[in-house]
Structure formats: structure tokens, C-alpha cells
Amino acid sequence: MFTKFSVENFKAFKKLTLNKLKRVNMITGVNSSGKTCLLESLFLFAGATNPKIYMGLCKWRGDEAIHPRVDYVFRYSFYDQKPSNTIKISAAGVFKKVKDVKLQQASNVLEIKPHLRGDIQGTTTTEENIIYGLDFYYTTIKRTIKSKIYWDEILSETGDKTQWRFNDTGKATADTVAGRFISPRQPDMLDETSKHLNEIIKKKKLNELVELMRCFEPDLVNITTINEEGRANIYADIGKDELFPLTSLGYGFFHFIRIALGALVIKDGILLIDEIENGIHHKVLPKLISFLFDIAEKNNLQVFFTTHSYEVVNETKDYVLSKKYDDFEIIRFFNKENEKVANIYDSSDLQDIDDVSLELR
Numbered sequence: 634m635f636t637k638f639s640v641e642n643f644k645a646f647k648k649l650t651l652n653k654l655k656r657v658n659m660i661t662g663v664n665s666s667g668k669t670c671l672l673e674s675l676f677l678f679a680g681a682t683n684p685k686i687y688m689g690l691c692k693w694r695g696d697e698a699i700h701p702r703v704d705y706v707f708r709y710s711f712y713d714q715k716p717s718n719t720i721k722i723s724a725a726g727v728f729k730k731v732k733d734v735k736l737q738q739a740s741n742v743l744e745i746k747p748h749l750r751g752d753i754q755g756t757t758t759t760e761e762n763i764i765y766g767l768d769f770y771y772t773t774i775k776r777t778i779k780s781k782i783y784w785d786e787i788l789s790e791t792g793d794k795t796q797w798r799f800n801d802t803g804k805a806t807a808d809t810v811a812g813r814f815i816s817p818r819q820p821d822m823l824d825e826t827s828k829h830l831n832e833i834i835k836k837k838k839l840n841e842l843v844e845l846m847r848c849f850e851p852d853l854v855n856i857t858t859i860n861e862e863g864r865a866n867i868y869a870d871i872g873k874d875e876l877f878p879l880t881s882l883g884y885g886f887f888h889f890i891r892i893a894l895g896a897l898v899i900k901d902g903i904l905l906i907d908e909i910e911n912g913i914h915h916k917v918l919p920k921l922i923s924f925l926f927d928i929a930e931k932n933n934l935q936v937f938f939t940t941h942s943y944e945v946v947n948e949t950k951d952y953v954l955s956k957k958y959d960d961f962e963i964i965r966f967f968n969k970e971n972e973k974v975a976n977i978y979d980s981s982d983l984q985d986i987d988d989v990s991l992e993l994r
Contacts, residue, residue, distance in 0.1 A: 634654070634656060634726050634727075634728055634903075634933075634935035635654050635675075635724045635725070635726040635903070635935060636652075636654055636725055636726040637650070637651065637652050637653070637724065637725040637726065637740070638650070638651045638675065638678075638722075638723070638724045639651070639721075639722070639723045639724070639740075640671070640674040640720075640721070640722045641712075641720070641721040642711060642712040642718035642719060642720050643670070643673075643674050643710060643711075643712065643720045643722065643745075644670045644674075644709070644710055644711075644712065645665070645667045645670045645712075645973050646667060646670060646671075646674070646712065646973055647712050647972055647973075649667070649671075649973060649975060651964065651977070653962075653977075654726075654935070654962070655961050655979070656929050656934075656935055656936065656961070657925065657926055657929055657935075657936045657958075657960065657961045657962075658935070658936065658937045658938075658961075658962055658963075658964055659938060659939075659940065659946070659949055659961075659962075659963045659964070660672075660937060660938065660939040660940070660963075660965075660966070661939070661941075661946070661963060661964070661965045661966070662965055662966030662967055663966075663967070663968075665968075666967055666968055666973060667966045667973035667975075668907075668939040668966055669816075669907050669939060670973075671937070671966075672814065672905045672937060672939065673690050674722050675903060675905055675937060676690065676812055676814045676903075676905055677690070677722060677743065678722045678723075678724055678741075678743050678810075679809060679810040679811070679812035679902070679903055680810075680812065681722075681741075681743040681769065681771040681778075681809055682769070682771050682778050682780055682803050682804060682809055683780070683803045683804060683809070684767060684769050684780050684781060684782035684801050684802075684803045685782065685801055685803065687710075687767060687782060688782065690814075691706050692819075693814075693816050693818045693819050694818065695818070701763070701765055701784035702763055704763050704764040704765070707747065707748075707764040707766065707767055708747075708764055710745070710767075716746075716749075716764055719744055719745070719746055720743075720744065720745035720746075721742060721743070721744050722742070722743045722745075723740045723741065723743070724740065724741060725740040725741075728810055728811075728901040728902060728933065728935075741771065741773045741774075742771070742772045743769065743770070743771050743772075744769075744770040744771075744772075745767050745768070745769055745770075746767070746768045747764040747766075747767065747768070748764065748765050748766035748767055748768050748781055748782075748783045749762070749763070749764060749765065765783050765784045766781055766782050766783025766784060767781060767782055767783070768780075768781045769781060769803065771809075780801070780802050780803030780804075781801065781802055782800070782801040782803070783800060783801070784800070785800040810901075810902050810903060811899045811900070811901060811902030811903075812899070812902050812903045812904070812905065813895035813896075813898070813899055813902070813903075813904050813905065814905045814907075815888075815891050815892050815895050815905065815907065816907040816908075817888065817907065817908050817911045817912075818907075822887075822891065823867065823880070824864075824865070825891075826867060826879075826887075826890065826891055826894060827858050827865040827866070827867055828865075829891075829894035829895065829897075829898050830842075830856065830858055830867060830894060831858060831865070832894075832898045833894060833897055833898065834858075838897055839855075839856065841897070842856065842893055842894070842897065843855060843856060845893055845920070845924060846886070846889070846890060846893070848917050848920040849882070849883075849885070849886045849889060849917060850871055850882060850886065852871045852872045853869060853871055854870040854871065854872055855869070855870040856868070856869050856870070856879070856890075857870070857876070859876075866879075867880075869882060884911075884912040885911075885912035885913045885914060885917070887912075888911050888912045888913060889913055889917070889921060892906055892909070892921070892925075893924065896924070896925065896928045896929075896932065896934065896936075897928065897932075899932065899934065900933055900934070901932075901933045901934075902934060903934065903935045903936075903937065904925075904929075904934050904935070904936045904937070905937050905938075906936070906937070906938035906939070907938075907939050908939060908941070909921070909938040909939065909940050909942075909945060910940055910941070910942040910944065910945050915942075915944040915948075918944055918945060918948045919948050919951075919952075922945070922948045922949050922952050923952060925938075926952060926956070926958065949961075950983050953980050953983060954983055954984070958980060959979070959980045959981075960980075961979065961980045962978060962979045962980070963977070963978040963979075963982075964976075964977060965978065
């Protein structure tokens with residue numbers, strides 16, 4: 634797992650370094666203090682050779698690359714929206730057993746730079762400064778991997794004019810880390826959930842999932858996918874005459890199962906959860922917290938989750954103290970002189986901190 638993580642010139646962060654990260658990390662702070670931004674930087678680094686991830690993050694925030702001359706989707710990722718501020722994200726740590734001590738201690742680095750198109754014939758000085766994409770440079774102890782995501786100019790089918798097409802060069806490699814990002818704002822959540830559910834069924838873990846979800850619906854018998862008009866829809870068997878669409882059981886149920894599936898389908902990676910309490914009743918939280926700590930150990934996952942909930946904090950504190958679990962910390966963000974700053978509390982500090990000091994709301 635990541636033991637050290639540093640991010641520079643990315644969105645809200647001028648520079649942030651987190652040392653001695655733990656297996657389970659809870660992130661708190663007021664709005665716009667950098668919580669989601671930290672999750673995004675972790676996710677970008679985990680998939681450092683796959684720049685499509687960047688556009689996924691943009692869509693979750695409601696942004697898309699709509700035209701090559703509307704470049705704010707790229708520009709706002711640089712600190713102060715200045716492309717001259719090269720984004721640098723680095724991390725040390727391993728997720729699988731590695732005998733080489735150098736590999737265990739090495740910091741891999743992801744640099745992200747603007748992809749300018751000043752070389753296009755006939756462009757003006759203004760157009761030269763437009764960001765047409767992003768260049769990714771991922772450097773490990775062994776090599777540097779370059780990829781990019783960008784607008785590309787191509788000929789139309791008739792060949793008489795040019796059109797713009799969004800393109801990328803990149804793919805997942807053995808140098809990257811498995812990861813799942815669970816956000817309440819993701820589009821196509823049902824498609825992603827169906828895909829993960831099918832993976833669980835193949836791995837014969839469906840009974841484990843159903844047992845877990847009975848904390849929401851005690852009468853739950855089974856969960857399945859049914860292909861309807863070319864789309865896989867999810868249905869729940871709750872002992873009635875007919876199956877019920879999963880979405881009819883409420884958003885809290887849906888959010889919980891997305892978290893559970895995200896944790897169950899990966900090993901040796903990171904699980905990122907934004908607004909973990911979203912739609913979930915406080916009486917169900919103990920089950921969710923217990924599950925996350927257990928699955929983190931079982932699947933060798935490193936978990937990061939954000940919250941604004943006093944109930945989540947209290948349930949997490951109670952779990953950590955009762956189990957004497959020491960591989961845990963709280964990352965509390967706050968604004969100081971126009972910069973994002975983080976205070977760190979580990980399990981030994983839990984007796985001495987209160988909800989107010991964590992600035993949840």
C-alpha cells in the first residue's frame with residue numbers, strides 16, 4: 634500500500650505531502666477543503682498510464698471536453714489554472730510482496746503537462762495557448778511511460794473538411810495499481826454496478842454480498858442481473874411474487890452495494906469512496922464500517938473515504954478503539970492562507986479528539 638503520497642500543482646493543492654499513510658484513512662474537513670481532490674489525485678496516480686481516467690473524473694464533476702477551443706476542462710486541473718504549473722503526483726509503497734528493497738522504497742512519479750497545439754498550421758497566437766489535451770509522464774525505477782489525451786484533427790468522410798475527434802494513447806500496465814472510485818455523482822452507475830455484480834457471481838462471492846445487504850433488507854434472498862433490450866438491469870429477490878429492480882430499494886441500498894462490490898472485486902489495490910454516508914441510515918453504518926476494515930485486511934486493500942457525518946466518525950472511532958486497530962488515521966483538511974493543509978490523527982489520538990476539531994460541517 635502507499636506509505637507516502639505527494640501531490641503538487643493539482644487543482645486545489647499547491648503542494649501536499651502525506652507521510653506514513655495507513656491501511657484505512659478517513660478524510661474530513663469543510664466544503665472545498667480538498668477532500669475529493671485528494672481522492673482524484675490518488676485515482677489518477679493509480680491509473681497513471683491510462684489518461685482516460687482523467688475524463689472519467691471530469692464527467693463525475695459534471696464536466697466534459699465539448700470542443701477543442703473550450704479548454705477549461707484541462708486548465709482547471711492546474712493550480713491557479715496556470716498550465717505552467719506542472720502537475721506532479723508521487724507515491725512510495727507496494728501492494729504485493731516484493732523482495733527488492735529498492736522497489737519497496739522507491740517513489741514513482743506522475744507528471745501531467747498541457748498538450749498545446751501551437752504547431753497547427755494557420756493557428757493564431759491565441760490558439761497556440763489553448764490546451765488541446767494533457768501529456769502524462771509516469772516514471773518508475775525502471776522506465777518512463779508517456780501517454781496523452783487530446784483533441785485530434787482528422788478529415789471528414791467526404792475528405793473536404795476537417796473534424797475534431799477526442800483521442801488518447803494509453804493503457805493499464807503492470808506498473809499501475811488496481812483501484813475503484815465510488816462517487817455519488819458518477820454517470821452510468823447502473824452499468825458499472827451490473828459489471829461488478831457479474832464479476833462477483835463468477836467468483837462465487839454472491840452469497841457473501843447477499844448476507845451483507847440483509848442489514849438493509851432482511852428478506853433479501855438473491856440479487857441477479859437480467860439483460861433487457863441490450864442492457865443488464867439488476868433485480869432483487871425479497872421473497873415476493875416478482876423480482877424488484879435494485880433501484881426501487883432506495884438510494885442508500887444502491888450506494889451501499891456499490892461500495893461493497895467495489896471492495897469485493899479487487900485485491901492488492903486502493904478503494905476510494907467519496908461521501909461514504911450518502912443516503913445510508915446511521916443504524917446501518919456499524920455494518921458498513923466493520924465490512925470495510927475486514928475487507929481491507931482480507932483483500933489487501935488501502936481504503937480512503939471522505940465524510941461530513943458525525944455518525945460515521947463516531948462509529949469509526951468506536952470500531953478502531955474496540956478492536957485496538959492501529960493501521961488507521963484521520964486526514965483532516967482545512968484552509969490556511971489560501972492553501973489546503975492537512976492535520977493527521979492516528980489511532981492513538983482518538984481518545985483526545987472530538988467532532989468539532991475535525992470540522993465535519
